[in-house]
Amino acid sequence: MYNVKTYNAISPAGIDHLSNQYQVNKTDDADAYLIRSVDLHEADFPKQLKVIARAGAGFNNIPLDRVTEAGIAAFNTPGSNANAVKELVIAMLVASARHMFAVTNFSAQHIHADISLMKKTDDRFKGTELLGKKLAVIGLGHVGSLVANAARELGMKVVGFDPFLSSDAAWHISNQIERADSMKAAIKDADFVTVHVPKTAETTGLIGAEEIKAMKDGVHLLNYSRLGIVDNQAAVNALDAKHVASYITDFGEDVLFNREDVVVTPHIGGSTEEAEANGSIRGANIIMKYLETGNVKGALNLPDLNVPFNTPFRLTLIHQNIPNMVGQIATKLANNDLNIEGMSNAAKDKIAYTIIDLDEEPTEDLVDALTQINSIIRVRVIKNQK
Known part of the structure; x- marks a missing residue:
């Protein structure tokens, strides 16, 4: 079960669009934030938080440098309003x-x-x-x-x-x-x-x-x-x-x-029922796609990387875009006798993102070992639900 926390008056259309794998506003220790204009610059982010989806085009209310350092993917929904x-x-x-x-x-x-x-x-x-x-x-x-x-x-x-x-x-x-x-x-x-x-x-x-x-x-x-x-x-x-x-x-x-x-006019450009519904639905889709597959398209702070998820397990890693990162990651997996079924990597400025598909579930020891690599920001294990 994934936890989503909302800020502002999020259209019910987006909340209703979430699958039964999600519960909304049950805890502050959320996996995802679905927001509009709330100012997050002074916010303390829970360690569990993995993704922020802004239901709207503007994103100057999100401290991108800080969320990136915490390994949190940030998205907006341009065009929804x-x-x-x-x-x-x-x-x-x-x-x-x-x-x-x-x-x-x-x-x-x-x-x-x-x-x-x-x-x-x-x-x-x-x-x-x-x-x-x-x-x-x-x-x-x-x-x-x-x-x-x-x-x-x-x-x-x-x-x-x-x-x-x-x-x-x-x-x-x-x-x-x-x-x-x-x-x-x-x-x-x-x-x-x-x-x-x-x-x-x-x-x-x-x-x-x-x-x-x-x-x-x-x-x-x-x-x-x-x-x-x-x-x-x-x-x-x-x-x-x-x-x-x-x-x-x-x-x-x-x-x-x-x-x-x-x-x-009092900042009402995108304030219609239809625009708010569009933004919240797109935000919900972004959250589900990222949490369930790790795939990224149109993130504010991560490169696009969209890979079919056909194996039982997937590792995703957010890390600095520096030489030999992929080699270090692959070596850790080989040392743990894990066979890589597929690996993809992309970079955006100083940040890189790697997806690794596996037939076996990575152990906690392996995840810890990967996390200890210098310049690794976040490691996630995703189980294929299909």
Whole structure:
């Protein structure tokens, strides 16, 4: 029986998806965490913990260096909330073009006013259409590609920029969408700019004062990635200078407070019933696959390694990516008279992962001997349940 501990309000869809080999929230000494946005940076992890699955795309709440040192595999579920974010971004494009929040606030305060008459004296009440307008999409991954395609369907001229665009993502982008070769080329004539990149050291501050200055006057800027991707102070400065028409973001900060030209949604980009169900189901599948087979695909801190599990037993080892590790491991098995039916190894940066398939169950003495090898981080024995 495996134990899973959840944090935050995890959709029941994922809990129900776990097989009868799993029990949920029965102990803190869990084999797996299924989480959303809980901050684990100061958490103490139980020795039993083997895997953390984040039901959502963002993972800056997981201390990757520390979980890797503890031999814990960490995963997120990119794309599980992509449609939810896409729909909200499209709604915000329409809202910004029509000054929706300003005019509805006015209407709430002047309930008997004839809004049609106000268009003659106040430009807030005379919006524009998206048809024919230019949208720059910065980041063309799961969310960005959906936004780009949806905007194209609305008749917008769409230009995308993503220096990290994968071949898989490229297939999901309409060939009618222009691909820019630089940030400056993408944003220079755009009426709207929306950013959809993961938060890393490289993307923090991606849209700053210099980038905003390169945009045209009257641009509408949207950030539905992460706090810090857009420099909020730079955005406010550009709003004050009337260079930026509006700024819409999912991430609040004091500098954005109480401005009519700023709309802050309360981090709801991926908060739909469907997105939360998708994320929790994918998280549950990740946990079951990793615990029951040791196979890895899309981990944040381990290399991909997917090997058919056809033998009675399997050893998995997380270790440093240094010379002669596989040789040392194989020697330990040979010294214990264990025949290796199959061995696979892969590396990701400084971490390597090895899977060894066996016909006989490894003894505790062998597991201890493997654990004692310098630079071995974790050794697991998995019994094939099929």
